[in-house]
Amino acid sequence: MKRYLIQRIGYMIITLFIIVTATFFLMQLLPGTPFTNPEKLTAGQMAVLNAKYGLDQPVGIQYLRYIGNLVQGDLGYSFQHEGRTVESMISSRIGPSAFIGLQALIIGAIVGMVLGIISALKHNSLFDYGSVALAVLGMSIPSFVFAALLQYYVGVKLGWLPVALWEGYSSTLLPSIALSVTVTATVARFIRSEMLEVIGQDYVITARAKGMTEKQVVVKHVIRNALIPVVTMLGPLAVSIMTGTLVIEKIFSVPGLGEQFTLSILVLDYSVIMGITIFYSALFIFVVFVVDIIYGFLDPRINFRGESA
């Protein structure tokens, strides 16, 4: 186990390094300058500015300098927001993104599980068909469509929740609900099919034969075993939520990281693009890692030693 962990962490660092390198060089291919009013800059001014920020150096030198600073934990300064460090820009925005993301994950997982379990238990009933249809809709309609509908009907027409802005807990609800739709649909579908599969397994028949009550069979054997594969879904779902926030944050004026990311690419704010890319990649890599570990604990068939051998 220990050896596996060390090896895994090694791979994680290498992956991150490759991502940093690839992003750095790809970013250089983007046209334009990170300076704020390219429409009006003359060639002479541009040269002065490039020299000031070291952008006149060969890309290789710029890269080495960036990696050197990165190793020391220095992500540099934003080009657009004069004087602000990339660290401060990221750290002040993680909170809102993480909050609506986690809340969406929790809402989605709970609602999805309930729907999925009931569907499976009432297989081929009207409820089952209804929830399958809902799940298909939830998977195929993008979350920003739900966001716009929720904002208009719940926010403007009914006036139950704030339309947008970031002013207290109630304003986190609509973005979280909009984001959770995909999660709900995915989890519901997955649990339903897993449960249907588990219900037919030998050990379930054995459990029934042992004389366990139906409730005991369902809770102890069916649901528990059906949940294991759901854990593997959490990784990809967390990723889809993070990308989902890019649009949701803009619609609900949430001061989050996703919104900042798209903006920094559009204005070519080099240091912010790099900083957020590194942050997102590290997070993804970490989530996948954690899911793998949890999976190992849940499923006795997985053997860490076997993989490292």
Next chain:
Amino acid sequence: MGKKMKAQVLFVLMSFVLILSGCNFNSSESSSEGTGSEGGEETAGQVLNVSAVADIPTMDSTKAHDGVAFTVLNNVNEGLYRQDENHEPIEALVAEHTENEDQTVHTFTLRDSKWSNGEPVTAQDFEYAWKRVMKDASPYNFMFVTASIKNAEAIMNEEMDAEELGVKAIDEKTLEVTLESANPLLQSLLTFPTFLPQNQKFVEEQGDQYALEAENLLFNGPFKLVEWTHEQGWKYEKNADYWDAEAVKLDTINAYVVKDSTTGVNLYETNKVDRVDLSSESVEQFKDDANFNTILEPSLIFLRFNHNHPVLGNKKVRQAVNMAIDKKSLTDVILKDGSTPLNGVVPAGFFTNPDGTDFRELNGDFNTGTVEEAQKLFAEGLKEAGVEDVTASINISDSDDHKKVAEYLQAQLEENLPGFKLEIKAVPFAQRLEIEKAIEYDLSLSSWGPDYSDPMTYLDMWLKDGSANRMDYHNPELDALVSQARTETDAAKRYEMLLNIEKILLEEDAAIAPLYQDGSAILMRDKIKGLIVHPTGATFSYKWTSIEE
């Protein structure tokens, strides 16, 4: 097992609360939240709620470079001059202004006024801030060249030190500004936020924290910035120590960052904001609303021609392109966002001659005509160029608006000018600009916003080798007239020259094809009076705004 479960649940809850605490909810508003009333307490008193398209990139006046920052700076600070309700410069901190005979040395005497820390605003504050702009090669340092401040150009090209800039504090109350040559636009340019003063002692004390948060700033304008939550919004309060505080009626202004235009409309409908810009999709829905309005914007959307192109280099072909496009349908049917057709390079409604007549009215329309005339000119032009037909591509940004316009142009030109084939090449904005600067296009869909409130900002673009020319257009007559007009201090004579520059560009050369002038459609509650929208520099002035129930 049960205990372990509980511990896990507790852990998840705890971490949730921890994240929530790091969420920086907008504190000023969480107190009023939950009342659910139709903004009962917000309509009472002099409170204005507005939205902003982005966070303030920087509050350092020497580094500011966009409308959002310029607006905030304009309302919390005061420079030598300020734009009035008609966008004309009026004295702000200037009590008295004298100039020498050839109008190259200007002496400004300052009135008594205070920074928000109680220190007086002095002439040294101006000298310090201005030199700081030049020293740091700030984005708007070219404004000093435009204003003809002595040595600004040399400093910008790194041939001279920033200390040599032609500005000097004679004593606490007297500022001497030296120019390269007389400049009729000086006062108008000095309203620009880049020319605001800064308190040297305060700036240096704050070091790299200066202007990063509301508490790292000093104010001397009509309002104070009392709160600034990054990416969410900011709050102004009336500055009781402002020298002209009597004129200021609003007590509080709340600004919210709203980047999505539909969200803005929804916030307007729930009384959260008092004014909102509409996108063309929302115009349909609200055009009959009592609070709906369209306002003219000073930006110009036009076609650049590559003057080295074998066919487009021909004047008759360019004239034909100008005439073949039905600009009215473009603005009224395709765009529907308050834009208006433009047949000149200087937009209508913002610039008047000394007698108060609009520039557009004086110079009229250029290169208008029927489709038949266009076809005739096109045929002649093709003949002169020695070709039967022409295939050209148009360089555009990949925004929705640009695509709509380009598709319309394609349909119009191909239908009205037989033998003209137009290919659309959509690229990201930054690349469009690069292609333009390298003149690697046939036609380019461009826009231009003014730097200052004078027609010259649209006319000196076309100088040979000017950085905004970008099409290898050159007419020595135009170049000569521009440099004459730059130093002409007789307002009437100067205006005559400006009119003639446009005539050379469009009547003589048909160098570009102006398409339309931007407009915007807005919803604003009618209780709001005196909210001034400026064409250049700061977008809004709140100094004269009031709420009248």
